Amino acid sequence: MTDSQVSPEADRRLRGWRWLALAWWLALVAVAWHQWGFWQSPRIDSDILALLPQDAGDPAVADATRRIAGNSSRDVVVMLGADDAEAVLRARHAFEAFVQDRATKGNDLLVAERSPEDWFAQARDVLAPHRDRLLTAAQRQHLENTPVDTLAESALAALYGPMGAPRLTEWRSDPLGLWPQWWQAQAAASGMTLDGDGLLQAEDRHWAVLQFTLRDSAFKLDGERRLQDLLDGASAAATAAAPGLRVLKAGVPLHAESAAVQANREVNTIGWGSLAAVLLLVWLAFRSLRPLLLVALSLLVGCAVALTVTVLVFGKIHLLTLIFGASLVGVAEDYGIHWFASRQGEPKARRWSLLRHLLPGLWLALLTSAMAYLALGLAPFPGLRQMALFSVVGLTAAFLTVIFAFPWLDGGQMRTTAFSRWLGGTLAGWPRLASRRSGIVLAVIVLVIAVPGLLRVHGNDDLRSLQSSPPALIAQQRDVGRLLGMPSPAQFYLVQGRDAEQVLRREEQLVARLHQAEAQDKVGGHRALSDWLPSQQRQQADAALTTRVENGVLAKLAAATGETLTRGAFATRPLDLETFIASPAALPVRHLWLGQVGQGMASVVMVNDLSRPDALTTFAAQAEGLEGVRWVDRTADISRLLQHYRRMMTGLLLAGVVVVFGVLALRYRWQAWRVITPTLLAGVLTVALLGWLGQPLQLFNVLALMLLLGMGIDYGIFLVEHRGDASAWLAVCVGAASTWLSFGLLGLSATPALRAFGLTLLFGIGLVWLLSPLFRPAPDQPSPPPSPSNGHTSA
Structure with missing residues (x-):
C-alpha cells in the first residue's frame, strides 16, 4: 500500500503530524530571531574559572577566590x-x-x-x-x-x-x-x-x-x-x-587572549572540519544535492537551537561549550544519514510509512544518547552542565528536524549509488560471532590487549595538567612573579572573625608566625592587610611605645644640646578600617579585605615564593592552632574535587550501563546483549589503549566514556533493529565515520580537557564501529515486532 492509499485513521494521524511540524517551524523562526540578536553582541565567556565547581558550601573561600581573580x-x-x-x-x-x-x-x-x-x-x-x-x-x-x-x-x-x-x-x-x-x-x-x-x-x-x-x-x-x-x-x-x-x-589578559585566539582557531578547525567531513561522506554515499543540503540543515538547526536554549538558561555561553558543541555535528547527523540510507531505492510515495518504520529505532537512539549527555550535568561544573544542555538540545533539535521536515522536503527519488552499494555490501563479508569458538577467539584477543593496558592505567587529577597557555607565556609569568615577589592567587590564608578588629588581631598572630618562618628562610614573603593597618589594640600599644621612647630621646637630646625639643603632633584616634580602605594608601592591599562574609568579617593573607622545598607544607603549618585562620590551597582542593568526581562518574557510568541495558531489554529482550556488548568492549579496550600510551585517566576521559555509551549504542540499535541489512550498515558506516572524524579532531585541541575527550572517543568510536557487526543477529532471526500501523516491512 502506498502513502496515497492510506486509511482515514492514517490520514488523521498525518494531519496531526503536519500541525506538529508547523509548530516546529514556528519555533525555528523564533530561534532565528534570537540568533540575529545574539550575534550582534555575543555573550561568550572564555574565563576558565567559570568551568570549575563553585564552593556553594563555603562562601568565604568562593568570595576570596573571586576577589583575588577579579583584582588582577x-x-x-x-x-x-x-x-x-x-x-x-x-x-x-x-x-x-x-x-x-x-x-x-x-x-x-x-x-x-x-x-x-x-x-x-x-x-x-x-x-x-x-x-x-x-x-x-x-x-x-x-x-x-x-x-x-x-x-x-x-x-x-x-x-x-x-x-x-x-x-x-x-x-x-x-x-x-x-x-x-x-x-x-x-x-x-x-x-x-x-x-x-x-x-x-x-x-x-x-x-x-x-x-x-x-x-x-x-x-x-x-x-x-x-x-x-x-x-x-x-x-x-x-x-x-x-x-x-x-x-x-x-597578566591574565595575555592568557585570556591566547585562549580566545586558540579557541577561535579550534572552532574553525573542529567545527568546519567536522562539517566538511560529514558533507563529503554524505555526498559519496548519495551523490545528490538534496541529502547534502538537508543533513546540513539538520546540523545547522541543531547547533542554533542548542545555542539559543543554552544562552536563555545560563545567560551566556562558554567558549569551550562552543568548541565541544562544534563536534556535535558528528552525532546529530546520524538521524539524517539513517533516513537517506533507508530511502535509497524506495519510491517517494512510501516515505511516510518509512518514517513510521524508522521512528522506534530513532527514538531509542536519541534516548540513549541524551542519557549519556545528561550524565555530564551531574557533575557540579557549570561548563559541563552547559555542554550537557547544549548537546541534548542540539541532538533533539536535529532529530525533530529530520522527522518533521525530511518527509516533506525529501520528495524526490533516491537512487542507490555505487559507493553506497559497495559500502552496504561490505557487511556480507564482515565476520559474525556465530559460534562458541569465534567468541573464545575474540575474548582471548580482548584479554591480551586489555589486561596489560589496564594494569598500566594511572589517574592524574592535578589541575595544573589542564593548563593550556603557551609554555613561553607561562615561563614569563613565572619569571615576573619571581622577580617582583608576586603572591600566588591559588594559595592563601583565609582569616575570619566576628568584626574587623578580631580579624586584624588574628591576622597579626598569623603574621608573627610568618615572620619567624621567613627569618629562618623556610618560606618566602607574604602580603597582609595588618602589615599596613594594625588592629586598634596594636595601634594603641604602638602609639604608647613611640610616645614614651621618643619623648625620652628628645629629653636626652634637649639636655645634651641645651635646646627645647618637643615632639610633633599626631592623630588622636587610631586609623580605622573604613578610612584606610577608602584611601589611596590601601591600593596594594585593598583586595585582601573581603568584608562581610556570612555572619562575620574576613580577609586573606597572600604568600609568594612557593618554589622552596616543602613550602606548601610549611605555610599550612603556620595556621595550625590559630582560631579563625585557614590555609587554602585552591589547586590542591580542585584537584581533589576532580579526583572525587572522576570516581563518582565512574560509578555512574557503571550504573548507566545497567540502566541502558534495562531500556534495551524492554525493546529487544534477549537480543539486548548484542546491542550493548560492542560498546562495553570498546570502552574497556579504550581505557587499555590509554594505559598502553601512558595517558593518565582523568575526569574528562570518564565523561567521554559516558558519551561513548550513548553514541556507541546507536550502531548496535540500527543493526539489530533492521536485522543488519545493507541500508542500516550504510547508515552506521557513514554516521560512525563522521562522528569518529568529529571527535577525533578534538584530539588536536591544545586544551587538555578537550584533547582527553577527543583521544578517548577517537579510540572508542573506532572500536565500537569495528565490533558492532560482529554481534549482529543472523538475517533469519526475528527483529523486534513493528508497530501495528507500520505498513513498511523493510528498510
Missing part, C-alpha cells in the same frame, strides 16, 4: 631588563612612546597605571598623621629592648652625621627615623624596591617595571591577537633602542 583580571605587567641602567631607561621611553602612539591612532587597548612616585605621595599624606601607630615587628622589638640613652645617641648621630636615608617628616616628629624604615619594609614586602630612577635591581640586571590596565574585559572574544601584537610591537621598539634587552610580559 585586567592587569598587564611588562618588565624590561638590561645590564646598563641608561639602556633600560631608553627602552622604557621607547616602549611607552610606542603604546601612546598606537593609542592616538585608535588602538587604545591599554591604560598606563600611575607611577609609584605619584601613589607614594598620596599614600604618605594619608598615613603620616598616624606614623606613631605604624611599626614593624623589628622596630617594635628594637624600641622595647634598647635603652633610651643608646637610642638618643643614634638619633644624635643621624642628625649630625652624613646624610643617610631621606627623611619623610620633620626631625622632631621622627627623631629615630622610624617612618622611612617602615616604608622600606613595605616596599621590600611588595617586591618593589626601586632606585632613584624607578628601576628594580634583581639578578644582576636593572629592570623597568611598566604596569597597564586593559581598557575592556580581558575575556572579550574576537579571535584576534590585538593585545599581544601591540606588546610585541612595543617590545621591538624598546629592543631597537636598547639592543640585548630582555622583555618579560605577564
Whole structure:
C-alpha cells in the first residue's frame, strides 16, 4: 500500500503530524530571531574559572577566590631588563612612546597605571598623621629592648652625621627615623624596591617595571591577537633602542587572549572540519544535492537551537561549550544519514510509512544518547552542565528536524549509488560471532590487549595538567612573579572573625608566625592587610611605645644640646578600617579585605615564593592552632574535587550501563546483549589503549566514556533493529565515520580537557564501529515486532 492509499485513521494521524511540524517551524523562526540578536553582541565567556565547581558550601573561600581573580583580571605587567641602567631607561621611553602612539591612532587597548612616585605621595599624606601607630615587628622589638640613652645617641648621630636615608617628616616628629624604615619594609614586602630612577635591581640586571590596565574585559572574544601584537610591537621598539634587552610580559589578559585566539582557531578547525567531513561522506554515499543540503540543515538547526536554549538558561555561553558543541555535528547527523540510507531505492510515495518504520529505532537512539549527555550535568561544573544542555538540545533539535521536515522536503527519488552499494555490501563479508569458538577467539584477543593496558592505567587529577597557555607565556609569568615577589592567587590564608578588629588581631598572630618562618628562610614573603593597618589594640600599644621612647630621646637630646625639643603632633584616634580602605594608601592591599562574609568579617593573607622545598607544607603549618585562620590551597582542593568526581562518574557510568541495558531489554529482550556488548568492549579496550600510551585517566576521559555509551549504542540499535541489512550498515558506516572524524579532531585541541575527550572517543568510536557487526543477529532471526500501523516491512 502506498502513502496515497492510506486509511482515514492514517490520514488523521498525518494531519496531526503536519500541525506538529508547523509548530516546529514556528519555533525555528523564533530561534532565528534570537540568533540575529545574539550575534550582534555575543555573550561568550572564555574565563576558565567559570568551568570549575563553585564552593556553594563555603562562601568565604568562593568570595576570596573571586576577589583575588577579579583584582588582577585586567592587569598587564611588562618588565624590561638590561645590564646598563641608561639602556633600560631608553627602552622604557621607547616602549611607552610606542603604546601612546598606537593609542592616538585608535588602538587604545591599554591604560598606563600611575607611577609609584605619584601613589607614594598620596599614600604618605594619608598615613603620616598616624606614623606613631605604624611599626614593624623589628622596630617594635628594637624600641622595647634598647635603652633610651643608646637610642638618643643614634638619633644624635643621624642628625649630625652624613646624610643617610631621606627623611619623610620633620626631625622632631621622627627623631629615630622610624617612618622611612617602615616604608622600606613595605616596599621590600611588595617586591618593589626601586632606585632613584624607578628601576628594580634583581639578578644582576636593572629592570623597568611598566604596569597597564586593559581598557575592556580581558575575556572579550574576537579571535584576534590585538593585545599581544601591540606588546610585541612595543617590545621591538624598546629592543631597537636598547639592543640585548630582555622583555618579560605577564597578566591574565595575555592568557585570556591566547585562549580566545586558540579557541577561535579550534572552532574553525573542529567545527568546519567536522562539517566538511560529514558533507563529503554524505555526498559519496548519495551523490545528490538534496541529502547534502538537508543533513546540513539538520546540523545547522541543531547547533542554533542548542545555542539559543543554552544562552536563555545560563545567560551566556562558554567558549569551550562552543568548541565541544562544534563536534556535535558528528552525532546529530546520524538521524539524517539513517533516513537517506533507508530511502535509497524506495519510491517517494512510501516515505511516510518509512518514517513510521524508522521512528522506534530513532527514538531509542536519541534516548540513549541524551542519557549519556545528561550524565555530564551531574557533575557540579557549570561548563559541563552547559555542554550537557547544549548537546541534548542540539541532538533533539536535529532529530525533530529530520522527522518533521525530511518527509516533506525529501520528495524526490533516491537512487542507490555505487559507493553506497559497495559500502552496504561490505557487511556480507564482515565476520559474525556465530559460534562458541569465534567468541573464545575474540575474548582471548580482548584479554591480551586489555589486561596489560589496564594494569598500566594511572589517574592524574592535578589541575595544573589542564593548563593550556603557551609554555613561553607561562615561563614569563613565572619569571615576573619571581622577580617582583608576586603572591600566588591559588594559595592563601583565609582569616575570619566576628568584626574587623578580631580579624586584624588574628591576622597579626598569623603574621608573627610568618615572620619567624621567613627569618629562618623556610618560606618566602607574604602580603597582609595588618602589615599596613594594625588592629586598634596594636595601634594603641604602638602609639604608647613611640610616645614614651621618643619623648625620652628628645629629653636626652634637649639636655645634651641645651635646646627645647618637643615632639610633633599626631592623630588622636587610631586609623580605622573604613578610612584606610577608602584611601589611596590601601591600593596594594585593598583586595585582601573581603568584608562581610556570612555572619562575620574576613580577609586573606597572600604568600609568594612557593618554589622552596616543602613550602606548601610549611605555610599550612603556620595556621595550625590559630582560631579563625585557614590555609587554602585552591589547586590542591580542585584537584581533589576532580579526583572525587572522576570516581563518582565512574560509578555512574557503571550504573548507566545497567540502566541502558534495562531500556534495551524492554525493546529487544534477549537480543539486548548484542546491542550493548560492542560498546562495553570498546570502552574497556579504550581505557587499555590509554594505559598502553601512558595517558593518565582523568575526569574528562570518564565523561567521554559516558558519551561513548550513548553514541556507541546507536550502531548496535540500527543493526539489530533492521536485522543488519545493507541500508542500516550504510547508515552506521557513514554516521560512525563522521562522528569518529568529529571527535577525533578534538584530539588536536591544545586544551587538555578537550584533547582527553577527543583521544578517548577517537579510540572508542573506532572500536565500537569495528565490533558492532560482529554481534549482529543472523538475517533469519526475528527483529523486534513493528508497530501495528507500520505498513513498511523493510528498510
